[in-house]
Amino acid sequence: MKYDWILFDADETLFHFDAFKGMQLMFARKGVDFSEQDFEHYQSVNKPLWVDYQNGTINAEQLKQIRFQAWAEKLGTTTQELNQVFLAAMAEICAPLAGAKELVSALTGKVRLGIITNGFTELQQVRLERTGFAEHFELVTISEQVGVAKPDSQIFAHAYEKMGKPPKHRVLMVGDNPHSDILGGLNFGVETCWLNVTEQPKVEGIEPHYTVNSLHQLQQILFA
Numbered sequence: 001m002k003y004d005w006i007l008f009d010a011d012e013t014l015f016h017f018d019a020f021k022g023m024q025l026m027f028a029r030k031g032v033d034f035s036e037q038d039f040e041h042y043q044s045v046n047k048p049l050w051v052d053y054q055n056g057t058i059n060a061e062q063l064k065q066i067r068f069q070a071w072a073e074k075l076g077t078t079t080q081e082l083n084q085v086f087l088a089a090m091a092e093i094c095a096p097l098a099g100a101k102e103l104v105s106a107l108t109g110k111v112r113l114g115i116i117t118n119g120f121t122e123l124q125q126v127r128l129e130r131t132g133f134a135e136h137f138e139l140v141t142i143s144e145q146v147g148v149a150k151p152d153s154q155i156f157a158h159a160y161e162k163m164g165k166p167p168k169h170r171v172l173m174v175g176d177n178p179h180s181d182i183l184g185g186l187n188f189g190v191e192t193c194w195l196n197v198t199e200q201p202k203v204e205g206i207e208p209h210y211t212v213n214s215l216h217q218l219q220q221i222l223f224a
Contacts (some may be wrong), residue, residue, distance in 0.1 A: 001111050001222070003191075004166045007139075007159065009150075009175030010117035013195055014100045015127055018093060019043075026082075026089040030075060042067070053149050054118065054180050060144040064120070084122075091126040096133070097197075099215030104136050106219060114139030116159050116173070118149045118180060139163060150177075151184030160188070174218065178203045193218060 011017040020039045027034035046067045052058045058066075068082040075082075107113060115137050117124055121144050128134040141159040143149040150156070156173075163171070171190040175181020178194055183206050185192040194208040195215065202211075212218045 002170070003111055003172045003222075004170040005112045005114060005163055005172070006107060006222075007114045007116050007171065007173045007185075007190075009173075009177065009181045010115055010119050010124055010127075012097065012176040012197075013174060013181075014097060014104075014115070014133065015131070016095050016097050017090070019090070021093055022086060022090040025093065026085045029085065029089075032075070042071075045070070050118075053143075054151065056148065056152060059147070060120065060149075087120060087123045090123055091130065094127045094130060096131050097215060099219065101131075103215045103219045104133060106223070108136050112139075112163070113137045114141065114159060114163065116141045116150060116155060118143045120144050150175075150180035151187060153184070153188050156184060156188035156190070172209075178206045178208070182206055182208045193221075 008014050020036070023039060023042065024034045049058065049063045049067055053060065053063045064083045065079045068079040068086070072079045072082055104113065113136055115124070119142065121142050124140065124142055128137065128140065139159060139162055141155060141162070143155055146155050146158050148154040168189045169191060172193060173181060173185030173190050174193045174195060175185075176195045176197065178200075182192045182194050186206070186208075192208045193210040193212060195218070196211055197213055199213060210218070210221060212221065
């Protein structure tokens with residue numbers, strides 16, 4: 001094996017993140033029929049917030065507050081309560097991405113495995129337990145706990161310290177987001193693999209060491 005450590009992003013790298021399905025479930029429990037139009041409107045608020053979060057202009061708590069503000073007012077509840085219900089719904093419907101279980105099982109015992117995610121602590125821990133992944137990953141670094149998000153080098157440095165500072169060329173970062181995962185990894189000096197399932201166009205100035213369209217393809221490369 002070329003690597004001592006393989007680090008994975010969580011959402012859309014190890015786990016499928018179907019936010020619309022999760023929100024339909026959470027709002028159904030509140031007696032609301034949540035439509036695709038409602039979801040589009042929510043995403044028009046939510047997506048820029050994640051960019052702000054990754055850029056360090058807002059923190060995790062602010063993101064969680066602002067994204068559900070309008071719905072909290074509408075339903076006469078708090079943003080904290082809506083966040084809890086949403087994360088619980090997302091944990092309930094969580095499913096590993098195609099090939100994730102096979103890849104993680106194949107790598108276990110041959111390389112050390114870690115996760116670096118910009119997601120929220122509450123959701124990540126439940127999903128790792130429910131999918132049986134928890135025992136395979138000896139490192140789980142969550143931006144909400146560290147206080148900075150990918151692509152900030154500080155979150156990579158935090159994980160790197162916990163890993164015992166292995167040679168950087170023997171560390172591979174795998175993720176679906178070219179900015180937070182790939183650029184973040186490259187700037188920190190580790191090797192990178194872009195999981196480009198939807199075949200997005202290449203981002204100018206970001207050159208991953210590998211680009212794959214599935215975790216099966218990554219498995220073939222790693223075991224070649």
